[in-house]
Amino acid sequence: MKLLNPGPVTLTARVRGALAREDMCHREQEFAELTQDVIARLAAVYPEARDGYVPVLLTGSGTAAVEAMIGSLVPRGATALVVANGVYGERAAAMLDAQGKGHSLVRSDWTAPMRLDEVENRLDKGGFSHVVAVHHETTTGRINDIAALGALCKQRGVPLLLDAVSSFGGEDIRFDEWNLEACAATANKCLHGVPGIAFVLADARVFDGAAGAKRTTGATSVYLDLFRYRKEQITGFSPFTQSVQALFALQEALRELEDAGGWTKRHARYRAISSRVMEHLRAIGVELMLESPSAYSSILTAYKMPASTTYAKLHDDLKAAGFVIYAGQGQFSGSIFRIAVMGDLSDGDIDRLVVALKRSISG
């Protein structure tokens, strides 16, 4: 089966093989070495981040990393400005609510870009500790204009916290230009690992800096406190049991990414596959959900459901052909379908996918 949902992804044989390594105790030196190796490789995925940012690893899904980032880095009593145009932006606002922290929400329709003019108005009024945004809004496949948002953050001196769960390893991330304090991500989307390990890549000065730069935790949770993890991960250990096998897989997935030429090569591969699927679907009259091909990330495309068929039929036909596609969330349930192109997909797989899509939709 080939998974075309936005994580977890189809594993390569190499990553799957890593799951079968010998058992390891998370309180032994070899685990610390594994953790330090994964930390070094993660920090180097984006060369700009290698020296100034540290990955903090935790066991959980991508949401755990986003919640740990917001929880630990937005101080208690502070107010964050949240920019939302889909499920994940709105979830960030719900997290701040759950943590008893203030937020101001700049919400767009889920089919629309972020409202940067409104962000600017609110930043002018001041009073925000952070801006929180989503890089690739997986709800629709839109790649948000974080270059423009980040420039505003930089101009106003407000740090940016980014949900990069579905873009890390597949799309460009600028650390200095975007005034990025931290981004949250996971092992099992563009990095092609297994579910179980998530991480926050954060400005090292937050944890380790000299007095003045260093901060105290804002965490309202024991488990999701990045400061607690960072303190122990300096030597490779962790306060709680980590998913050892998921770390084995992530280490192998990162080696595989390096061998394949890094994130820029992966991005180009995703873009080529997505464009190819888009062309074929356009040829049979399937419309894009968003306004143009350039609104989409390289990673996921959302299409309108053709009136001639239903999501259930398309899903089942594709599944019978060996592919899992993805439904719309919330208000888009039944009216769209989504195709993500992460994971182990060969050119032959894409050939078969295109045939199966055409057969199901055009009969």
Ligand SMILES: *Cc1c(COP(=O)(O)O)cnc(C)c1O
């Ligand atoms: C997948 C995803 C998440 C996290 O989802 P989990 O199910 O917790 O892994 C968060 N944000 C975005 C943008 C995502 O695509």
